[in-house]
Structures are given as structure tokens and as C-alpha cells.
Amino acid sequence: MKKMYFVLLVSLTIIFSGCSSQVEPSTEETQLTAKEIKAITKEAYIYTYPMMESYKMMYLLKVWKESPVYETPFNELTHNAVLLGPEYTTIVRPNNDTFYSNVMFDLRAEPMVLSVPAITDNRYYSWQLIDLFTHNIGYVGTRTTGFEAGKYLIAGPNWSGKKPEGITKLIQTSSNILLALARTQVYSTDDVENAKRIMGGYKVETLSQYLDAPTPEAAPELDFPRYDLEKIRSVEFITYLNFLLGQLKQNPSEEALLNRFTKIGIGANVHFDISSLAPETKKVMQEAINEAMVEIEAETKNLGTLKDGWMQTAGAFGSPKVMKGKFLTRAAAAYFGLYGNDLEEAFYPDTTLDQHSNALDGSKHNYTLHFSKDRLPPVKAFWSLSMYKLPEQLFIENVINRYVISSATQGLKYNEDGSLDIYIQKDKPSAEKLSNWLPAYDGEFSLQARLYWPEPESLDPLYVLPKVKISK
Numbered sequence: 001m002k003k004m005y006f007v008l009l010v011s012l013t014i015i016f017s018g019c020s021s022q023v024e025p026s027t028e029e030t031q032l033t034a035k036e037i038k039a040i041t042k043e044a045y046i047y048t049y050p051m052m053e054s055y056k057m058m059y060l061l062k063v064w065k066e067s068p069v070y071e072t073p074f075n076e077l078t079h080n081a082v083l084l085g086p087e088y089t090t091i092v093r094p095n096n097d098t099f100y101s102n103v104m105f106d107l108r109a110e111p112m113v114l115s116v117p118a119i120t121d122n123r124y125y126s127w128q129l130i131d132l133f134t135h136n137i138g139y140v141g142t143r144t145t146g147f148e149a150g151k152y153l154i155a156g157p158n159w160s161g162k163k164p165e166g167i168t169k170l171i172q173t174s175s176n177i178l179l180a181l182a183r184t185q186v187y188s189t190d191d192v193e194n195a196k197r198i199m200g201g202y203k204v205e206t207l208s209q210y211l212d213a214p215t216p217e218a219a220p221e222l223d224f225p226r227y228d229l230e231k232i233r234s235v236e237f238i239t240y241l242n243f244l245l246g247q248l249k250q251n252p253s254e255e256a257l258l259n260r261f262t263k264i265g266i267g268a269n270v271h272f273d274i275s276s277l278a279p280e281t282k283k284v285m286q287e288a289i290n291e292a293m294v295e296i297e298a299e300t301k302n303l304g305t306l307k308d309g310w311m312q313t314a315g316a317f318g319s320p321k322v323m324k325g326k327f328l329t330r331a332a333a334a335y336f337g338l339y340g341n342d343l344e345e346a347f348y349p350d351t352t353l354d355q356h357s358n359a360l361d362g363s364k365h366n367y368t369l370h371f372s373k374d375r376l377p378p379v380k381a382f383w384s385l386s387m388y389k390l391p392e393q394l395f396i397e398n399v400i401n402r403y404v405i406s407s408a409t410q411g412l413k414y415n416e417d418g419s420l421d422i423y424i425q426k427d428k429p430s431a432e433k434l435s436n437w438l439p440a441y442d443g444e445f446s447l448q449a450r451l452y453w454p455e456p457e458s459l460d461p462l463y464v465l466p467k468v469k470i471s472k
Helices: 027-063 189-200 207-211 237-245 252-264 279-302 327-336 431-436
Strands: 078-080 098-106 112-116 125-130 136-141 150-155 169-172 177-185 203-206 304-307 310-313 367-371 379-389 404-406 420-425 437-439 445-454
Touching: 027 098, 027 177, 027 237, 027 252, 027 279, 027 327, 098 112, 098 189, 112 125, 112 136, 112 207, 136 169, 177 189, 203 207, 279 327, 379 437, 404 437, 420 431, 431 437
Parallel strands: 150 169, 420 437
Antiparallel strands: 078 098, 098 177, 112 150, 112 203, 125 136, 125 177, 304 310, 367 420, 379 404, 379 445
């Protein structure tokens, strides 16, 4: 699924029309004030960008019931138990390894309890907990909590109770609205019902339901601003930001930053009146927003390094502590791909190049990806390799309906010395190679590797996949 608030200060004449002071500012003062406005707006927009991307998903999936992709209201669990194929075009680079589940928590009235079943077949799963800034505030799943059944109390910033009996762990967040996104491994089409049974064991309930206690008073209904990309890309982004800041507990380390933002009307739950801005001010602020978007897009190229043709992305997603102060990185990561995992949970190298640094092209060549025995992808869960046609970045139809090949692929054959060859080509290979065939697009394509729960020693330095070589 590829996915606020401040007090206007009247002390600066340039901010408002119709509010001139007794003394006209000098040209130098006006210029300096305009520079300050532009700098603050640009900084605020970069800070805000991930929240805007997250808000889009929240609004379309959970708020706007007429949305073509609307799922369920807040605090209700939803599942997508479908192995995605070429017919799926909603987001780029879809995943064919796992089923998805999600719930968008509204934690204002009371905490929620997330229950997971015991896993008895070594199946990988994870619940990724994501705040409004797109920080990963925690995980429930194979890597972090193991295969045992558990009950996890998810609490907002204003809850001050104690962990009830029977609760495995308390996870508290500074965000009143929190996305819980689950991935459940599916071994093959024959494994679908088994994966669904695991998903059927996931449960979400309020704390009062868990305790069989009286339900607390409901939180006031939120007045969600209608999502509008044109407004998001304009000075009116402040309206959305002020709304979202009202759903958060301020990070003390960002106090000075947010105080500076108040100079352009940013503040939690503060009404922002764009009509009160002077035309010159709106022009300056729009220029800042446009420049911020250029910087954000350019920064995506700095999220990783290229080694042996594979782009190694690291440090783009993480906890509030890990991402502290990395506002441009956080924004670029949201632009590149929303809701990415911590590197410790999953590592996603990708390539579009062969061993000669030429574009991978199924209409021109057959390719082989050779793993020596001691250089197989180092994972505790599983690894996979997906094929996407370019420029669409979508799966392709093929005669065996295979869009991904992985360590869990049935019948995968290793060589006598323990090494492994993956055959990447558009035409069906000979019978002895068929089990290891990843059908290629008849044109330029991209390969996306996914390493779930990578071995710690493979993260520093990052594991590098072999070069994709033209077959002789």
C-alpha cells in the first residue's frame, strides 16, 4: 500500500493584511521578516510532511466512508487475506509474502488490548505500531515477543493506570491515534487457510471490555479536515497540522521548535485563518513549501547506498528516539514508502542493474542470481525476491502465476554444495530449473529483496546480495 495548530502572532506586520502598525517597517526589516517566515515555513513543512502522508491514509481508510478504499472505523480490526498479484494496482511494489491486518486505534477514551494467539508452526508475524509522525513506537511479533500467546495493552499519552492482571505488556505512546499494522507469513497458495486461522486469533478490545468493567465516557467526536492534496501542498497545510498536533503529547525535545512554529500560526487545536494572511506573506510561504518538496524528493536519494547494483536503504525508519531530529530523513522516507519497518525487523534491498550496471531487461537477457552456501540471505524468519515491471512497479502475469520466490517456496532446489541459483527470465526454463524460476518481465524490471528478521550480524555492515548476472 504504496500512503495542525498554532497561534498567529500579530507582532510582525507582514503576516497580516489590514493590521498595519503606526510605524512602517523599513525595507530591511521587512526583508528580514520575510526571510524568517520563509525559513520557518520550510522547516515546519518538512517536519509535517510524514504526518500529512499518514493523515491521507487515515482519512481514506478510516474516516471518509465514501472512499473507494474505506475499511472500518477506528478501533475495529480488519484483515486483507489475499495474496496480491498483477490485478492489484492500488499501490506500487505490492507484497506477495504476507497477509495484512490493521487497526487504527483512537486511545482518547481508554486504552485498547491487542491479543495474539500462540504460533505453533514457526510462522513469522509482526504487529508494527506506528504513531502519527510515522515513528515505529513498538512491535508485537516473532522477533520481539516470540511465539507465545499474549495480551498487549496499548495506551495513549494521558492514561496513568497500572497494568492489569493478565496483560503481557503495557505499550504507551505519545499519540492518541495509533496505527497497528500486522503482517502474517503465507508459505504458498496451499497455506492460505492456515494463515487465516492465525489471523482469526488476533483480537482487539477496549480495556473496559477486557476487564468487564463499565465503559468510560466516550471521547468527543473529532472534526477531521477533509483531505485535499491541493490544500496539503499549500499554506493550508497548517490547518491539518494544527488538528494533528492536538492528538499528540508534545515531545519535550521539540519544545523550542514548536514555539518557533507559532510565529506562522502553528499550534495544537489552534484555528488557522488563511484569509488573514497578506498576499505577499502567502507567496513567501508557498515558495517555502515548494522548496521543501524539492528537498524532500532529493533526499530520497540519500536514504541508501548502491553496492553491487543493490540499493541498501538503512536508517530511514525507526523509533522516536532513533529518528530524533532527523526531520528531512523522516520526510524523505515517507515520500519514498510509507510505514517502513525498523531495519531489525525487515531489510529491503532492491536493484534494477546487472553486473555491468546496465538495466535489467527480460526482453534482452536471461539472468542468474547465485548465492554461495555461506552467503545465503542471513535471516531468522525468511527472505524473498519479487519481480516488478517498470515503470509501473507492479507484478506481471506469467504461466505459473509466480510473482515472488523465497526461502519458503515449495520445491526450491539447492545445489550439492549448498549454494542456490535463482533463474530470472521471461521464457520457461528447462525442467530441472523450473523450481527455481522467477518469471521476468518482457522489458525492463526491478527486483525487490525482503529479508524478514535479519540476523544481527548482517546489519553492520549491511548484507549485500550477489550481483545479478547475465546467463551464458
